[in-house]
Amino acid sequence: MTRKNLKAVAIKQTNFLERLVADAQLEEPLETLPEPVPEDGFEVLVFHLSSERYGIPIGLIKEIIRYVEPTEVPHTVNFLDGIISLRGEMIPLINGRKRLGHELKTPDKRSRIIVLQDGPHRYGILVDAAVHVVTVLRNKIEPPPPVLGNVDATFIDGVAEHKGQLIILLNLRRFLEFA
Amino acid sequence: MSEKESSKKDFLSEAEELLEELTSDLQNLEESVKKNNVRPELINKVFREFHSLKGISGMLGFQTVSDFTHELESMLDYVRLGKLPLQEKTVDLLFQAIDMLNLMLAEIQEDSSGKAQPEIITRKITEIMTASTVPVHTSAFPELDLDDHTISSLTEYEEHRLRENLRNQKKIYNVRLSFPHSTFDQDLREVYGTLSKIGEIISTLPYFDAALATDRMLFRLIYGTDQSLDVVRQILGHTEVEIHDLLRDRHPEILSGTRETQEQVVPADDSLRSISSTVRVDIQKLDEVINVIGELVISKTMLTNLSKELITSGGSASKLGPAFTRAAAELEKKIIDLQHRIIETRLVPVGQIYHRLARMVRKISRETGKQLQIQFYGEDTELDKIMIEQISDPLMHVIRNAIDHGIESGEQRRKLAKPEQGLIKVSAFQRGNNVVIQIQDDGRGVQLQKVQEHARKRGLIPKDRVLDQAESLEIIFAPGFSSTDQVTETSGRGVGLDVVKRNIADLKGTIHVMTEANRGTIFEITLPITLAIIQSLIVGIQGTKYAVPLSSVSETVRILTKDIQTVDKKEVYYLRNKTIPLIRVDHFFGFSNKSKGEKLFMIIVPMAEQLFGLIVDELSGQQEIIIKSMGEKLKNVPGIAGAAEIGEKKPILVLDAESMIEEVTHGKVHGL
């Protein structure tokens, strides 16, 4: 990639993140898990969990914040680290690693919380790092391979290839299921 | 709900509102007729209300109501146009008409018919109207210098008002106003307010003048008043206005001699008031304001902490410390005041749902043939608006239940020398941070024997189990318990006290029952006044802080671990001759380490006439907190009411003492 292109990507990332932060001021919630726009591609936020790269459509993302320590809540599912206060609103924090069956890791400087909006509900997902936004082409999405580490296949919608690397597209419905 | 049912529901609710407003207006009208001082705005208001009622009933196909209201509207039209004098008997007839309308609405709601006979009233209306002999006037106003434009846009009503003003020797002015486009609504409203105090605005015509700037809105008012032109101009102050007298050939004699005393203050037209003095606010916006205020509280806490540090740090700046602390304390007072005011905007009087309840009781009375009387107390007690809407169904179910199972039939009551009319008393009052709603009946009381038999029949308790009074009163709330073989329906939903209890629990409230054989039963529903500001105890359990709403707590006691006794494998504490069952909160939440300290704190929570003790490690003090919900998915975590910010690193959890106690104690009744 030439220097110029790198810069363009960096600008695009910053703009997206700024936009996400700005979007958080929006009063109207985004729509419930909408279908991706029927064109040939859609934008996906790529983040790290353990050594894997995962992606979720950016339309559902309200904002991305740095790690804050959650308050534990007893009698809840094990992959819920607790709740955090986002400008006064209490939202549940899902531990991404735990949810997908990875080893636990102490959060560090790069850790991020991705705040999702699903209709009237908000959730936070703790991830190792939020990388960038890429456009995924629909015709480049493959069904998940039968063995993908120890991740439960029901969590995966498919995999996409982007510049030589594999992005695992998460099935958010399943991911956010609390039982 | 089908569209038809939905529009019926809308119609009934709007019609009800109109009828309530009408009842109140007719009462005012009656007073003013007696004093011989009827305001035209009031007549106009009543007319418009009938007009609206006719409109909506006609639109939605309720022809009988529409036709009947049409007659009432015609009669009122005659009155407001001066064709029919308003007398006491006319107002009386209107009251009768309202009663008839209420009856007709009730029939619509139940899809029944036959009782309402509007013809009786329409006949009287026709009599009154044909008997009126006031002559009809012609339209021209030769004595006024009005342009055709104005004359042609006056409605019949406005003409009548103009004539009245002339007849009462008022001066008639043409007031031309010019306002900037961007603010014309406020400006016009202000002028209205000012002018209405000393005269009557008969007509308002917006107009366009090509010669003047196009970024202004122009209005021409026809105004009737006793005041002189100079006074009016003066009162309007800096408003851009042009006034001129419309009366040609004024005769000076009219001014002197029979001069009336100052016109009494004519209140602003109700219609204008309805535009300006209330605002509809989205409840969500209020919630957001409350959130911001919550953050203000946190900032204030930081300030207080900083000021303490300033004092202890020594140095010259520490002299500022006390002043800092005082400033922070002032700020705190103001923030709390603001919080309370915002929360108050969400509060609405309980009386709002009393009408619905009364109607329902009347309907059930007809259905069951039982004679009933319902009394209301505390209609001014206020509750959060959302709660009012959600509490009305549970209240109806409880009342329904009281009537079905509590109140005996007329014959039985006579035998027992009770008054034939069964009495239902609904009272609402404040108790600490809660609002309590009691529904009391003077019926037979909860029949404990029957309850137990029924519970056995339903398989809720083993055949040989005997329940004491408290247990019997709790089991009526169990799912699957239903005392009659037919399911009685209220507002189309299934009934059952378990549903009621759940609905009330959703509102973070509780319900319990007190009863006395043959004397009656009281259902008591306790609700938090608002889910927002709650005084709480801050407690510590194994190093983590939690909040316990003070409204749940009657006392806190420091106890020694060695004084805890065990009875029947359960821990209890003896306090002033009472045995208090204990609940260890750490155990409840499944924390692995048990509290090891010698000294513990016991938080006494009264529930259903019993005392329970929650055990915690520490007591850090008291604080006002705002309980926040943790979201849909975490709504029903047992023992947790929500979370709150207390100005520390992380939010803390707020305990739900009552649900904790229920979880622990009801294991045995339901055999869980």
Added chain:
Amino acid sequence: MTLPASKTALVVEDSSVVREFIISSLSMLPNINSVQAANGFEALKALPQQDIDIILTDINMPVINGLELVSFLKNHPVYRSIPVIIISTEKSEADRTRGLALGADEYLTKPFHPRDLQLMIQKLLKLG
């Protein structure tokens, strides 16, 4: 393929339920948006805020009534071309006549069938 431009109707009526009824009748027509006002005064505020293609107004309303509104509209160089339908009650014959004399294009008597309103609007807006 170009879609026909959507039209906006201004509904001026003080009863909210009647207003709703009119608006839902309008919503059955394709490409019609509606804006509401509770009386003539509110209508005046709404006019400059968007392009209004047709106005439906009641007559008896507080502050500024339907006749005054029609008078204003029909004497205004910009608004005079907007078709106006007066929605009146059978009783107010005199008021209705005045409305027409002031320049209203049509009138509808309450209660009316939504179909009648729709046909009238289609005619006045010259929709297919």
